[in-house]
Amino acid sequence: MPTPLETQLYAASSQSDDAERLKTLEATPNRPHLDVEPAPVGGLLRVARWLGVDRAIAFTIMARGWASVAGLVTVALIARKLSLVEQGYYYTFGSIVALQLIFELGFSVVIQQLAAHEAAHLTFFDDGRIEGDGRTHARLASVLRKSLHWYTIAAVLMGMLLVPTGWFFFSRSPDPAHAVAWRLPWCAVVVASCITFQIDPIFSFLEGCGFVARVARTRFAQAILGSTLAWCALLLHHGLLAPAMMVSGQAIAGASWLYRKRSLLGGLYRHAIGDLHIDWWVEVWPFQWRIAVSYGCGFFIFQLFNPILFHYWGPAAAGQMGMSMSLSNALASVAIAWIVTKSAPFGAMIARHNFAELDSVFFRAVAQSLVISLLGSLAVWIISIELSRHGVTLAQRLLPPLPLALLLLSMNINQLVASMAVYLRAHKQEKFLVLSVIGAICVSLSAFFLGRKYGALGMTAGQFCIAIVVGLGLGGYTFLKYRRQWHAA
Numbered sequence: 185m186p187t188p189l190e191t192q193l194y195a196a197s198s199q200s201d202d203a204e205r206l207k208t209l210e211a212t213p214n215r216p217h218l219d220v221e222p223a224p225v226g227g228l229l230r231v232a233r234w235l236g237v238d239r240a241i242a243f244t245i246m247a248r249g250w251a252s253v254a255g256l257v258t259v260a261l262i263a264r265k266l267s268l269v270e271q272g273y274y275y276t277f278g279s280i281v282a283l284q285l286i287f288e289l290g291f292s293v294v295i296q297q298l299a300a301h302e303a304a305h306l307t308f309f310d311d312g313r314i315e316g317d318g319r320t321h322a323r324l325a326s327v328l329r330k331s332l333h334w335y336t337i338a339a340v341l342m343g344m345l346l347v348p349t350g351w352f353f354f355s356r357s358p359d360p361a362h363a364v365a366w367r368l369p370w371c372a373v374v375v376a377s378c379i380t381f382q383i384d385p386i387f388s389f390l391e392g393c394g395f396v397a398r399v400a401r402t403r404f405a406q407a408i409l410g411s412t413l414a415w416c417a418l419l420l421h422h423g424l425l426a427p428a429m430m431v432s433g434q435a436i437a438g439a440s441w442l443y444r445k446r447s448l449l450g451g452l453y454r455h456a457i458g459d460l461h462i463d464w465w466v467e468v469w470p471f472q473w474r475i476a477v478s479y480g481c482g483f484f485i486f487q488l489f490n491p492i493l494f495h496y497w498g499p500a501a502a503g504q505m506g507m508s509m510s511l512s513n514a515l516a517s518v519a520i521a522w523i524v525t526k527s528a529p530f531g532a533m534i535a536r537h538n539f540a541e542l543d544s545v546f547f548r549a550v551a552q553s554l555v556i557s558l559l560g561s562l563a564v565w566i567i568s569i570e571l572s573r574h575g576v577t578l579a580q581r582l583l584p585p586l587p588l589a590l591l592l593l594s595m596n597i598n599q600l601v602a603s604m605a606v607y608l609r610a611h612k613q614e615k616f617l618v619l620s621v622i623g624a625i626c627v628s629l630s631a632f633f634l635g636r637k638y639g640a641l642g643m644t645a646g647q648f649c650i651a652i653v654v655g656l657g658l659g660g661y662t663f664l665k666y667r668r669q670w671h672a673a
Contacts, residue, residue, distance in 0.1 A: 299528075322456070511582075
């Protein structure tokens with residue numbers, strides 16, 4: 185349920201580069217966006233350096249790697265503790281909760297980039313002090329204050345919409361012969377999601393300020409606690425409460441870390457802004473509304489499959505799609521770590537007009553991300569075939585080999601498109617708006633017409649074709665066009 189969508193903790197290109205950065209660190213203590221560790225040495229660590237794995241990426245991979253491994257454990261427990269019908273409810277919960285994108289409005293991306301561009305001229309200390317230009321200090325405080333106000337209001341509105349929406353949808357289940365106690369679990373997962381909804385933007389803000397590795401470490405703790413609580417619910421035969429328990433664990437771990445950052449956050453929130461506040465309608469809204477539309481389209485591109493299958497083919501078909509998408513998303517979340525951990529540093533590089541380093545870091549990270557994604561997809565597909573060939577029950581909970589292959593291929597294409605989007609948005613511009621709208625319309629129509637008639641195979645085939653034409657074609661053209669224009673200027 186998740187997760188953003190991180191400072192300059194990218195891998196240094198040489199030992200001498202690290203030495204220069206460490207000298208800077210001595211002169212500016214604990215400036216997180218300069219917090220680069222010495223280049224790794226030794227066999228395994230040399231491989232890590234070659235792969236571009238720094239501390240931020242390491243923690244992010246640990247968190248998402250844990251989520252992936254824990255996801256396999258969760259899949260096994262779901263297959264053992266839930267019926268195929270209950271499995272459909274389990275995964276459809278997540279698809280409907282994803283409607284929170286309507287309230288999120290892509291704000292987390294905006295917050296991160298605003299904070300990164302302002303924090304690039306400030307120095308942060310462990311005791312919460314901030315030194316640097318007074319104007320940027322005030323503008324940074326303005327970003328935090330506006331963010332907290334908006335997300336508090338949006339969380340209340342989100343709960344008021346999601347509870348009755350889910351209640352109406354699940355009350356009209358096409359499989360009434362199998363009574364499922366979904367009401368309490370549904371309300372619980374909505375309440376827990378409203379809480380984490382208020383925590384995530386603060387994480388995005390701190391990532392923009394340079395605390396990328398520390399946020400990644402906290403996300404690792406969130407993943408562990410959330411998975412543990414979800415497993416307890418499944419083992420105690422309260423499986424549909426597992427999504428709520430997972431989100432609650434993330435909320436507890438996240439709130440605990442933010443409490444330790446109260447001096448920094450409290451000081452910024454109370455900092456005098458005066459006339460130096462950010463003019464949201466002039467400086468931000470032209471960027472944000474495009475992000476908001478793009479994120480809203482994301483629901484139709486990535487979350488519409490389960491509800492449609494649930495309605496036309498029943499909870500069992502939705503459960504197969506949900507479990508397959510869960511594995512696909514787990515792979516994607518690990519591979520995209522090479523990109524998202526550099527989102528805030530990209531903003532800082534752009535603020536300093538360091539475009540050569542920006543491109544060098546970005547294209548290497550994209551290559552590393554795709555290698556991980558492709559190898560992982562191949563492994564999942566081969567394992568699913570072997571499980572089916574040997575008659576393992578778990579294979580029946582996944583999509584058949586052909587639609588699973590199409591789903592995984594689409595995920596890899598979307599991975600590349602998402603990387604290009606991160607690069608362009610680091611310029612505080614949203615140029616994928618048209619791409620998102622076209623993709624959402626095409627995927628929605630394809631999922632509805634092909635899914636209603638051909639089920640999961642029709643859905644995944646349509647998504648794959650759209651990913652190639654709209655994602656790679658239009659997305660690649662848009663990326664190259666604006667990258668060339670902006671950097672030439």
